Amino acid sequence: MTPSIACDAPDSRPESAIESGLESGLDKAQKKARDKPHDKSRDQPHDKSQLRSALLQARKAMSDDDRSAFNTAIGDQVIAWATSLVAHHPEIVIGVYWPIRNEPDLRPTYAALIAQGVQLALPVVVDKDVPLRFVRWTPGDAMLKDSFGVAIPANQTIVNPQALLIPCVGFNRERLRLGYGGGFYDRTLAIAPRPTTVGIGYANGLAEFEGAAHDIALDLILTETGHL
Numbered sequence: 001m002t003p004s005i006a007c008d009a010p011d012s013r014p015e016s017a018i019e020s021g022l023e024s025g026l027d028k029a030q031k032k033a034r035d036k037p038h039d040k041s042r043d044q045p046h047d048k049s050q051l052r053s054a055l056l057q058a059r060k061a062m063s064d065d066d067r068s069a070f071n072t073a074i075g076d077q078v079i080a081w082a083t084s085l086v087a088h089h090p091e092i093v094i095g096v097y098w099p100i101r102n103e104p105d106l107r108p109t110y111a112a113l114i115a116q117g118v119q120l121a122l123p124v125v126v127d128k129d130v131p132l133r134f135v136r137w138t139p140g141d142a143m144l145k146d147s148f149g150v151a152i153p154a155n156q157t158i159v160n161p162q163a164l165l166i167p168c169v170g171f172n173r174e175r176l177r178l179g180y181g182g183g184f185y186d187r188t189l190a191i192a193p194r195p196t197t198v199g200i201g202y203a204n205g206l207a208e209f210e211g212a213a214h215d216i217a218l219d220l221i222l223t224e225t226g227h228l
Helices: 019-024 028-035 048-060 064-088 107-115 184-189
Strands: 093-095 119-124 133-137 143-145 151-153 163-167 196-200 220-223
Touching: 064 107, 064 196, 064 220, 093 133, 107 119, 119 151, 133 151
Parallel strands: 093 119, 093 163, 163 196, 196 220
Antiparallel strands: 119 133, 143 151
16 A cells, blocks of 8 residues: 655745754753763764664663753754744644654654644655655644554544655764664655755664665754754
8 A cells, every 4th residue: 555645835945943942952951961970981873773773772871960951951852843843834844753662852852843833743654665644733632542552643634745844763974864774764755846854863872873775864864962
């Protein structure tokens, strides 16, 4: 079953985030994150599956206090980015994600975006080896669990987001993303017109790895320490 993503997309892709706006969004939590040393001495596995496991373990091992502060810092940057984006494209739909496996939890940020009039959507896995489908979502909507146990909206109104927040297990300096290995976002981004893409992750997800031929670099990556 191949999903059809209905809704007219704008003729041109929205601009990337304004750097000055992002920098001004740094608060005390981000400054704390900047000052907190990250151990770069550990050898990173060359095999992507081993690297993925190591990064997931590092993410799981974060303290609750750090995780909360980092989520707030990332959320502030998302709001700064979205505010500048919506100023130029007031009707834009932003695809977000429901956090799983210790991903940055931006649900308070989503509520703030909705309060500003931003339209949001969540991804739905339709079937193996096909792109994601995005459906309209507002915090507080009725939710169901999909076959992976991930929350999805009960109301399946299909929309076509012009920008996406994409969770990252890891990422490199070329803004290539390491995910869970399912390839769902890779297949989604291969569809034209491609949306503006913003990777979301913690700074300890920065890693060295080679991209594959089908990998598509993200337009921006936001962490608790800034943007890449």
